[in-house]
Amino acid sequence: MDASDVQFFAPGQPLCVLTTQPLDRLLDYRAPEGGAATGAFVEVPLGPRKVLGVVWGAAQGDYPVARLRQVLRVLDVPPMRDELRAFLLRAADYTLTPLSLMLFLATRAPGLFHGPAMIRVYRVGTPPQRMTDARKRVYEVFDGFGGAALTVGEITRAASVSGSVVHTMAAQGALIEGEAPRDQPYPRLDPARGGKDLSEDQSQAADELRARAGDFSVTLLKGVTGSGKTEVYLEAVAECLRKGRQALVLLPEIGLTEGFLERVEARFGARPGEWHSGATVTERRRLWRMVGEGRAQLVVGARSALFLPYRDLGLIVVDEEHDSSYKQEDGVLYNARDMAVLRASLAGAQVVLASATPSLETWVNAGSGKYHRLDLHARFGVAELPDMRAIDLRGETVPHGRWISPSLQQAVQERLDAGEQSLIFLNRRGFAPLTVCRACGHQMQCADCDARLVEHRFLKRLMCHQCGATAPVPTSCPSCHKEGTMHPVGPGVERMEEEVRALWPQARVAVLSSDLFGSARALKAQIADIAAGGADIIIGTQLVAKGHNFPLLTLVGVIDADLGLHGNDLRAAERTFQLIRQVAGRAGRAERRGVALMQTHQPDHPVIKAILSGDDEGFWQAESAERAALAMPPFGRLAGIILSSPNLEHAFDVGNALATRAEPLHRIGAQVYGPAPAPIARVRGRHRVRLLVKAAKTAPLQAAIRAWAAQVKLPNDLRLAVDIDPQSFW
Numbered sequence: 142m143d144a145s146d147v148q149f150f151a152p153g154q155p156l157c158v159l160t161t162q163p164l165d166r167l168l169d170y171r172a173p174e175g176g177a178a179t180g181a182f183v184e185v186p187l188g189p190r191k192v193l194g195v196v197w198g199a200a201q202g203d204y205p206v207a208r209l210r211q212v213l214r215v216l217d218v219p220p221m222r223d224e225l226r227a228f229l230l231r232a233a234d235y236t237l238t239p240l241s242l243m244l245f246l247a248t249r250a251p252g253l254f255h256g257p258a259m260i261r262v263y264r265v266g267t268p269p270q271r272m273t274d275a276r277k278r279v280y281e282v283f284d285g286f287g288g289a290a291l292t293v294g295e296i297t298r299a300a301s302v303s304g305s306v307v308h309t310m311a312a313q314g315a316l317i318e319g320e321a322p323r324d325q326p327y328p329r330l331d332p333a334r335g336g337k338d339l340s341e342d343q344s345q346a347a348d349e350l351r352a353r354a355g356d357f358s359v360t361l362l363k364g365v366t367g368s369g370k371t372e373v374y375l376e377a378v379a380e381c382l383r384k385g386r387q388a389l390v391l392l393p394e395i396g397l398t399e400g401f402l403e404r405v406e407a408r409f410g411a412r413p414g415e416w417h418s419g420a421t422v423t424e425r426r427r428l429w430r431m432v433g434e435g436r437a438q439l440v441v442g443a444r445s446a447l448f449l450p451y452r453d454l455g456l457i458v459v460d461e462e463h464d465s466s467y468k469q470e471d472g473v474l475y476n477a478r479d480m481a482v483l484r485a486s487l488a489g490a491q492v493v494l495a496s497a498t499p500s501l502e503t504w505v506n507a508g509s510g511k512y513h514r515l516d517l518h519a520r521f522g523v524a525e526l527p528d529m530r531a532i533d534l535r536g537e538t539v540p541h542g543r544w545i546s547p548s549l550q551q552a553v554q555e556r557l558d559a560g561e562q563s564l565i566f567l568n569r570r571g572f573a574p575l576t577v578c579r580a581c582g583h584q585m586q587c588a589d590c591d592a593r594l595v596e597h598r599f600l601k602r603l604m605c606h607q608c609g610a611t612a613p614v615p616t617s618c619p620s621c622h623k624e625g626t627m628h629p630v631g632p633g634v635e636r637m638e639e640e641v642r643a644l645w646p647q648a649r650v651a652v653l654s655s656d657l658f659g660s661a662r663a664l665k666a667q668i669a670d671i672a673a674g675g676a677d678i679i680i681g682t683q684l685v686a687k688g689h690n691f692p693l694l695t696l697v698g699v700i701d702a703d704l705g706l707h708g709n710d711l712r713a714a715e716r717t718f719q720l721i722r723q724v725a726g727r728a729g730r731a732e733r734r735g736v737a738l739m740q741t742h743q744p745d746h747p748v749i750k751a752i753l754s755g756d757d758e759g760f761w762q763a764e765s766a767e768r769a770a771l772a773m774p775p776f777g778r779l780a781g782i783i784l785s786s787p788n789l790e791h792a793f794d795v796g797n798a799l800a801t802r803a804e805p806l807h808r809i810g811a812q813v814y815g816p817a818p819a820p821i822a823r824v825r826g827r828h829r830v831r832l833l834v835k836a837a838k839t840a841p842l843q844a845a846i847r848a849w850a851a852q853v854k855l856p857n858d859l860r861l862a863v864d865i866d867p868q869s870f871w
């Protein structure tokens with residue numbers, strides 16, 4: 142398959158179609174009346190159903206032409222461009238994902254191909270003879286929208302009138318009926334509106350990015366939180382828009398988008414298109430279409446925005462590029478940061494990777510010259526980095542069942558006295574991570590997963606963080622049946638709230654944890670309230686680590702800095718470093734110097750020392766030397782194979798069969814480890830067994846894995862997933 146030759150197929154001529162059905166092959170059809178070209182979106186019959194597809198090229202010829210069915214219709218959307226077809230092919234190859242699944246990712250705009258393309262709209266006509274209050278309100282609505290054409294729904298909502306008022310006015314000529322496309326273009330963004338006056342560091346960085354616009358390149362934009370990276374990459378966006386091309390800004394969290402959208406509006410005079418799970422179906426359909434027609438200049442979105450059908454993509458910004466949420470951990474296992482680089486290379490686009498704490502991969506690539514690197518040194522204006530200090534828990538007495546040390550307590554008290562905010566950080570959701578019977582030691586476990594149940598007092602239930610199953614908190618032990626012996630062990634954020642309220646009953650306390658918000662909107666509102674000074678003490682999970690700006694916050698207290706250091710995850714050190722640096726960066730923006738206090742039992746641990754000393758470069762150097770010595774990523778390559786089945790034996794049988802037929806891997810010099818039970822050995826009733834493949838950086842890993850896996854026949858109840866460049870090893 143080659144994505145680069147576009148062909149036109151005359152009516153009746155055989156062609157092949159890629160559908161979103163999980164078939165893992167292309168299907169032959171005959172071209173419809175009027176013919177069809179490569180890339181056209183089509184509807185085709187498949188058994189008794191009609192399914193969506195894309196004309197992919199000449200027929201495969203594996204089915205007699207005489208018996209081929211005909212394409213039903215060509216859909217009224219711009220055809221898929223070569224660049225996107227090439228991207229889907231390459232991404233499928235890289236992640237070892239069926240191409241049909243890739244097409245599925247690229248067409249996730251509900252209702253795209255259904256319903257009318259045109260809708261009925263109204264404009265102002267000759268004023269009616271009898272002007273009732275209701276009719277007056279209708280006219281006022283049109284005034285308010287500058288005389289634009291409006292739908293019945295828009296008029297009735299804005300004027301609080303019934304549909305019959307509109308229809309009567311139309312019948313009398315007071316409104317004029319017409320048609321308009323269902324999906325409206327986005328308002329133009331104006332790159333010529335001035336941005337902020339940039340500091341010298343900033344304008345130098347912006348100049349360099351502008352100079353590189355128009356071609357493929359990757360630049361790491363590194364600077365601490367608050368150093369003004371966003372202002373700098375908005376200048377790259379402006380340059381891209383000036384060139385008439387489209388820009389995409391990826392953000393790791395929906396909670397972050399609102400503030401960003403406001404900044405875009407201030408800079409360019411209008412809001413961009415939004416693409417994420419919180420956007421409405423209508424908005425997604427509109428954006429998908431307008432992106433394809435080139436009538437949406439800027440998209441702000443989550444990782445799946447990478448698969449939109451841009452007409453001419455000129456820039457991709459990946460903000461907080463190190464964030465682990467860019468890696469999709471189920472379905473198609475892809476890393477949006479890496480796929481952004483791939484797509485940009487095919488589109489001739491610029492990539493900007495922004496972070497205060499880049500991933501080791503990016504840091505190494507920037508060091509070796511594969512990527513460019515720009516540094517913003519100071520925080521913008523007068524704000525400085527917080528003062529970082531450890532609280533050595535070996536030298537402090539913390540009362541039983543409490544987690545705030547006397548030193549931290551005193552620091553919070555000082556902030557309260559000064560009218561400033563404190564943040565208590567603990568990366569653990571819920572009330573307590575463990576519920577144990579005092580009499581027999583029984584621990585509450587999920588029935589379907591290899592996981593402990595976490596108490597959530599807010600929900601008044603125990604919850605499994607793997608599968609989401611919940612159960613009531615038992616009043617007696619399920620094992621020894623004694624009454625009143627079950628008790629919570631260890632803290633989660635909800636328990637910290639209890640402790641904080643006991644210590645400071647007068648303080649206004651806000652808890653930020655993903656479970657506590659029913660909607661993205663509620664979370665946004667809470668964040669805005671905190672930023673405006675609506676809380677004295679904030680208690681949060683990693684949700685607070687990401688880019689929120691709390692100007693009154695001057696103290697960050699990390700309850701357990703050692704939390705991420707345990708376990709032998711390849712990235713444990715890197716993650717802990719990034720997370721604590723990010724959280725500490727919340728303290729002391731604006732004019733107030735902040736303090737970050739880290740409670741630890743291991744103040745001499747190299748990671749803790751690196752965080753305290755502020756020597757980022759030293760940390761990355763040490764970490765990369767260690768990885769290089771072991772030929773671990775980014776100096777070597779890994780792939781995880783996850784076998785899951787309700788039947789443990791099946792999973793191990795397949796695992797063993799793979800392990801003993803490793804020839805195709807040995808041929809490229811790769812090693813196989815396992816099979817072994819996965820760290821989380823059961824999820825949703827399925828046993829999980831892992832193998833790990835390790836290869837040299839330049840080895841043709843994907844081809845070898847494909848040949849290797851093809852040797853083994855899989856039982857029906859078994860799922861095999863390949864995780865190229867795994868980020869986590871659960």
Ligand code: ADP
Nearest residue numbers: 337338339340365366367368369370371372521
């Ligand atoms: P980062 O993206 O590195 O965290 P931001 O670009 O968000 O930093 O900047 C931090 C704060 O400083 C923001 O409130 C921003 O509006 C402000 N800021 C940054 N650069 C400038 C500038 N040149 N002029 C005025 N304010 C600025």
Ligand code: ZN
Nearest residue numbers: 587590605608
């Ligand atoms: Zn579970």
